[in-house]
Amino acid sequence: MSAELLEVGTAQVHYNVAGTRIIKYTIEMYHKGLKEHKIISAPEKDMLENKIQIQAEKWIEKWKAFETKKKIASEKEANIEEAARRTSECLNDIEQIENLLINKLSIDGTVDWESLKKKNPFPEKKPLKPQKEEYKEVPAFPDAKDPKFIPKLSFFEKIFRSQKDRKIQEYKRKYDEAVSAWSAIKTQVEKENMDIDLKHEKQIKKVEKQISAWKEKEKAYYQNQSAYNKKIDEMKVSYLNHDEKAIVEYCEMVLNNSEYPSGFPQSFEIEYNPDNKILIVEYELPAKEAFPKIKEVKYITSKKVLKETPVTEAALNKMYDDAIYKIALRTIHELFEADTANALEAISFNGWVNSINTATGNEETNCILSIQAKKEEFMALDLSRVDPKACFRTLKGVASSKLSTLTPIQPILQISRTDKRFVEGYDVSHTMDNTTNLAAMEWEDFEHLIRELFEKEFLSGGGEVKVTQASRDGGVDAIAFDPDPIRGGKIVIQAKRYTNVVGVAAVRDLYGTVLNEGATKGILITTASYGSDAYEFAKNKPLTLLNGSNLLHMLEKHGHHAKIDLKEAKKVLADKKNIQ
Numbered sequence: 001m002s003a004e005l006l007e008v009g010t011a012q013v014h015y016n017v018a019g020t021r022i023i024k025y026t027i028e029m030y031h032k033g034l035k036e037h038k039i040i041s042a043p044e045k046d047m048l049e050n051k052i053q054i055q056a057e058k059w060i061e062k063w064k065a066f067e068t069k070k071k072i073a074s075e076k077e078a079n080i081e082e083a084a085r086r087t088s089e090c091l092n093d094i095e096q097i098e099n100l101l102i103n104k105l106s107i108d109g110t111v112d113w114e115s116l117k118k119k120n121p122f123p124e125k126k127p128l129k130p131q132k133e134e135y136k137e138v139p140a141f142p143d144a145k146d147p148k149f150i151p152k153l154s155f156f157e158k159i160f161r162s163q164k165d166r167k168i169q170e171y172k173r174k175y176d177e178a179v180s181a182w183s184a185i186k187t188q189v190e191k192e193n194m195d196i197d198l199k200h201e202k203q204i205k206k207v208e209k210q211i212s213a214w215k216e217k218e219k220a221y222y223q224n225q226s227a228y229n230k231k232i233d234e235m236k237v238s239y240l241n242h243d244e245k246a247i248v249e250y251c252e253m254v255l256n257n258s259e260y261p262s263g264f265p266q267s268f269e270i271e272y273n274p275d276n277k278i279l280i281v282e283y284e285l286p287a288k289e290a291f292p293k294i295k296e297v298k299y300i301t302s303k304k305v306l307k308e309t310p311v312t313e314a315a316l317n318k319m320y321d322d323a324i325y326k327i328a329l330r331t332i333h334e335l336f337e338a339d340t341a342n343a344l345e346a347i348s349f350n351g352w353v354n355s356i357n358t359a360t361g362n363e364e365t366n367c368i369l370s371i372q373a374k375k376e377e378f379m380a381l382d383l384s385r386v387d388p389k390a391c392f393r394t395l396k397g398v399a400s401s402k403l404s405t406l407t408p409i410q411p412i413l414q415i416s417r418t419d420k421r422f423v424e425g426y427d428v429s430h431t432m433d434n435t436t437n438l439a440a441m442e443w444e445d446f447e448h449l450i451r452e453l454f455e456k457e458f459l460s461g462g463g464e465v466k467v468t469q470a471s472r473d474g475g476v477d478a479i480a481f482d483p484d485p486i487r488g489g490k491i492v493i494q495a496k497r498y499t500n501v502v503g504v505a506a507v508r509d510l511y512g513t514v515l516n517e518g519a520t521k522g523i524l525i526t527t528a529s530y531g532s533d534a535y536e537f538a539k540n541k542p543l544t545l546l547n548g549s550n551l552l553h554m555l556e557k558h559g560h561h562a563k564i565d566l567k568e569a570k571k572v573l574a575d576k577k578n579i580q
Contacts (some may be wrong), residue, residue: 005033005063006056011048016269019517021245023269024252027052031059034066036262043252046118046228079299083306086297093292094311096261097319101326101333104258105384110338111253113236117229122218127210130203135193138186142178149175240341247272247343251279254338255331263290265354277345278372280413283331285368287355288320288404317404324351324403325388328371333383336375348372348413353406365489366408371397427452429560436562438551439527439569443497450495450525451478453551456558458482479517489520496526499566499573504533511541525551527564 009028016023025048026041038055042048069081142149151171157163238246248270260266267284293316296309311319332347351369356362373395381391392399400407428449438446458480480491492514496502507524514522525546538545546554548564555562 005031006059007032008052011045014518015516016271017518024256026267029055031063033063034059038262039265039267041266042256043249047116047256076299076301079304079306083297083299086294086306090292090294090296093261094295094319097291097323100260100323101330101388102384104330104334108337109254109257109334110340111250111257113232116232116253118225120225122221124214124217126214127207129207130200132200133196135196136189138189139182142175142182144175149178239343242274242341242343244272244274247274247279247341250338250341251281251335254334255281258330258334261290265290272343277343278348278413279335279344279346280348280350281331281335282350282352282414283327285324285327285351285353287353288316289355291316291320291323317402321403322388324369325392327351328369328397329383329386329388329391332371332373332378336379339375344375346372346374347378348411350411350414355406364406366406367411368403368406368409369397369399370409370411370413371395372412429453429555429558432560432562434561434563437565437569437572438548438562439497439499439564439566440572441497446497446527447477447495450493453554453558454478454480454493454523457554479519490517492517492519492522494522494524496524496528498526498528499570500528502526502528502530502534504531504537507534507537507543507545511537511543514542527551527569528566 007030011025011027013025014023015021024041024043025045026039027048029038029040029052030036036059040048040051040055042051069078069085149171151167153164153167157167235246235249239250251270251272252268255266255268255270258266264286265284269282271280272278273280291311293311294308295311295315298307298309299305300307328349328351332349335347336344349371350367352365352367354363354365357364369392371392378395383391398409398412400409428445429452432449438449441449477495478493480493482489482491492510494506494510494513496506502524507530510522510524513519521542521544523544523546527548529547530545534545548566552562552564
């Protein structure tokens with residue numbers, strides 16, 4: 001698979017509502033060729049990396065199959081095959097959704113602790129010691145008895161002594177030259193063999209260093225593996241001992257290991273109450289857009305086009321309703337079945353959907369069904385034979401008659417909004433009059449005034465506003481919870497009792513806090529005003545900037561009066577500082 005086709009985003013860290021614990025890590029993956037999008041989630045970074053690798057390998061195989069089909073020689077055969085393939089995929093997608101519940105019943109979702117451990121051997125091969133190059137051989141010493149060195153005398157050479165001596169000297173010279181050549185070769189070979197020794201010694205020293213480094217890496221690898229596996233063992237012990245955090249992590253692993261069709265969000269938040277042993281699951285359900293829209297594809301030979309047969313709206317709505325009921329029952333079944341520690345007496349499941357309201361064009365997040373089931377009662381059910389909707393109703397689940405309408409309902413039990421950062425609020429407005437300079441107030445009184453003011457703003461809709469501790473942990477001064485199904489959610493509020501223009505840095509900080517808190521909106525309110533760069537940054541972001549004039553208007557709206565005099569406030573605050 002071409003690297004350009006795969007896009008992997010940046011890992012996102014998700015915290016619980018209190019911001020004190022990492023719930024999970026998620027990352028987005030997209031294959032441009034297959035046009036498939038996947039959100040991968042896992043409770044640990046190592047598990048996330050493993051899931052990313054598995055998904056990439058799946059797409060590699062799928063893309064290879066797709067490219068192979070493209071190479072089919074006959075256009076007609078290719079199109080007919082493509083139609084059959086796409087029809088098969090459509091039917092398979094529909095079948096997957098139809099069997100969401102029944103297929104899962106045969107799969108035990110209990111976490112296998114041993115399978116979570118890392119047991120792979122160190123992947124790098126140990127460097128091998130180099131083989132020594134073979135020595136070159138010294139040729140044999142010239143043999144004086146070799147016939148080529150023994151003169152053969154002619155008749156006259158035998159008779160005439162001078163000719164005989166001349167020939168003997170000639171052959172002796174040949175022998176001496178051979179010995180001299182042998183000696184030069186011997187010297188050269190000995191030098192080359194010495195070079196072979198030196199070269200081998202250098203190679204040995206180099207490889208010994210490589211082996212030493214390899215051993216260090218191997219040692220670190222197994223130490224990390226051992227530490228990770230020890231953490232798994234500790235998690236198992238904590239889970240069996242009903243540790244609250246471990247139970248939540250275990251249940252998250254169970255749900256993360258559950259496989260759903262591509263496009264289903266599989267995002268959730270879990271809270272466990274050790275006192276009543278109730279597990280609350282806030283589960284993001286798929287929107288209708290994630291469901292199959294095509295049921296069949298045919299190749300029209302005469303027109304040379306692929307014709308898609310859509311799933312009817314009525315069939316799509318029925319498929320959606322059935323699937324949502326199945327997801328709710330399946331999730332509860334998975335958690336109860338995997339509850340080997342017997343830590344769960346009941347599960348409260350709330351299903352939420354993120355979708356576009358076609359009437360307003362706005363994105364909404366609505367809870368469309370809620371159910372609470374006791375373990376003893378639920379495990380007595382034969383889910384392989386039930387009608388999901390009828391079973392849901394029998395368990396006294398709450399939902400509209402047609403889930404496809406995404407009608408919001410009130411959850412039976414929700415995750416607590418209790419945040420340890422919150423402190424008791426006190427009213428400030430009754431102490432104010434026209435002479436009260438908001439810009440010179442004690443900063444703590446100012447924050448409680450803002451809390452009181454926004455509490456009155458949200459009061460009519462059943463909203464709630466909490467003020468944080470003086471440390472202002474995480475840059476949050478107050479948090480509002482608006483239950484309105486359209487505009488509502490978690491709203492972060494920051495109060496700035498400033499006497500100077502508020503710059504873009506404060507707005508950037510607010511936006512970062514909104515993202516970290518998982519809030520739907522952020523409000524920055526100040527006694528002063530904002531610079532142009534602050535307003536520019538806030539454009540097209542879920543941020544509202546309220547200046548001093550806006551603040552006075554809100555106070556008057558709720559029957560309170562005050563003033564903002566920045567020049568006077570600067571003097572008052574400077575005098576207080578000098579006294580201190």
